[in-house]
Amino acid sequence: MKKNQKTATAKKQNVNATPATTSNALVPFRSVSMNIPLDKIDPSPFNRDRTISEKELRDLADSIALHGVQTDIKVRPMENGRYEIVYGERRFRASLLAGKTTIPAKVEQMTDEQAETCLIIENLQRENYSAVEEGRIFRRKQEEGLSVAAICERFGKKEDYVRSRISLTTLIPEVAGMLDREDITLEVAKEFAKYDADIQKEVYEEHFRHDDFWSWRGIPAKAFAKKLYDKYMTKLSNYRFDKTECTSCGHNTLNQVLFTDCGDCAACRNIACLQQKNVDYLVDKAVSLLRNDARLHMAVTGNSDRTVVQRLEAMGHELVTLERGLWGYIDEPEMPKVPVPEDYESEEDLRSAQDDYEKELKEFKETCSELDSGVSEGSVLKYAVIGTSDVSVYYERVRAQTDENGLLRGSAPESPAAKLRAKDARNLEICYEHINKDLKKVLKKATTQFLASAMTEREHQMLNYVLLDRIPSANRELLGVTGYGSCRTERLKAAETMTEEQRAMLFRMAFMRYCDDICEYNCQADDIDIQLMIEFGQMHFPEETAAVVGRHKAIYDKRHANLEKRIKAIEEEDKQASVVQVSGELVDTATGEVLALAASEAEPADYPEPMFPQEPEPDYTPYEGPAPDEFLPEERLTPFIPLADNETVTAAKAA
Known part of the structure; x- marks a missing residue:
């Protein structure tokens, strides 16, 4: 036995010591190590699932330039003395980038199937594949006819591992990209993969695309799974709406089975209808x-x-x-x-x-x-x-209010109606603040082809209003307005030589410049500056102005209508609460008016008072108004009253 073992060892050492210069010198399933010129090596056609970043390649090239390739790549001999990479393409490409001419390699005869299997196993062991890349490989093998059990046996993986990786191939590109960038964990990605592409897209757009109040970024996988379940699980028992129509609907799974006594297992297969209800x-x-x-x-x-x-x-x-x-x-x-x-x-x-x-x-x-x-x-x-x-x-x-010294304030809390009045007033300010901002954008658009048509009488009145703040003091004195700065001779001369067309353009430019300086906070509905800006926009940019004013005033109108209803309800309730019984009479404590006899002296009711408070039946009236695209209020503009021709600027200022 010992003699035979020595002979076998000597033969093995002799084979490994002999360089293989051609593919004919190789023995199948036995590799030979040698240095191979890089220009004789071709990439693997089976490495299409591996993604190599430029930074990763550059870092490896820098290391190879200093220390060389530490681990042999594997190649297989091809025709005409060339070699094809089995695994190690990253080291091969980095060696080219580092300026090397040869690379240490193990040469072994392999079939296409053997080469691909060897490549996949090597990268799986080195963890070179991302989870999605592994999923693509397993899915491709499945499509080639391999069962999940056969894939597990070939690559040494458990069934749960293979199935979970295959499921990742159903991820939409946006979610797969987050997984590759490690913006989400693998466990979160697995939860994503349980739902179809439409739901993945919706969840990504609403909760992962932006890091805002609605964001679900960073939450644990269990919490994420629960959120998805609560929102998209189709079991009808999870919902509170009236399911009368669902009992006979064809999308109800309870109507799709032979036995209808399966308890609460009824689920809806029409997710869009379920969500709408x-x-x-x-x-x-x-x-x-x-x-x-x-x-x-x-x-x-x-x-x-x-x-x-x-x-x-x-x-x-x-x-x-x-x-x-x-x-x-x-x-x-x-x-x-x-x-x-x-x-x-x-x-x-x-x-x-x-x-x-x-x-x-x-x-x-x-x-x-x-x-x-x-x-x-x-x-x-x-x-x-x-x-x-x-x-x-x-x-x-409501938390107690304290002053600057930390002492409790003695004032009574503000009433709900007063709070709503203040909110309504602030909403009106917000309406005109947005009109102010957005209308400025409309007026700024007129830069390439400026308006040159003849000015209207109304525009002349606007001009008087604006230029009183812009013209030199000497000109104001001629108009009977004093108290401003000195004039500039050159500017006056230029103004005197302007053509009618230039003056018209100057006015509009000056007015729009004035509009740009209007304060955008605490705006009021009767603010003359804003009303004139709106009127000017309606003259020259009617469609854009109507869109801006309509959009923001609609927001206020709808909010105003809702708040008014609430205010009236509260005030009516407070009014009823102010009525008290005095000496057998009902008296309004706010006015002192005697309203009627007290209930104890009135005729008794024909029916007894209920023992327990009766809860009112809920009144859920579906919304049947216009399509809710934007809050679109309407507000009547405060009319600008033009000055009469015979009135002086001084009189206008005084008014």
């Missing part, structure tokens, strides 16, 4: 809650349905963003459940449960009364929070 339900419920209580504020969190938010904003509703998680707010009190006798084994247990119910009901009424009083006084805020499948009510106590 859910959005309609959330919008209608939020509007109904606001209609029933004008003091309520619509609110959003990071989990709010963006489509619902956009719909509500388009209807003119304003939504606030909650500063904390919902755990930091007060839950809406829950009505205790009436004990059902059938649920108790004895009369004693039932009486005990009824006693507990009475206590809970009393606490419920006290809590509701306390919260309602706080909302009316302004010390408590009430929110309708938009979720993914429902709208929930939460409360927040």
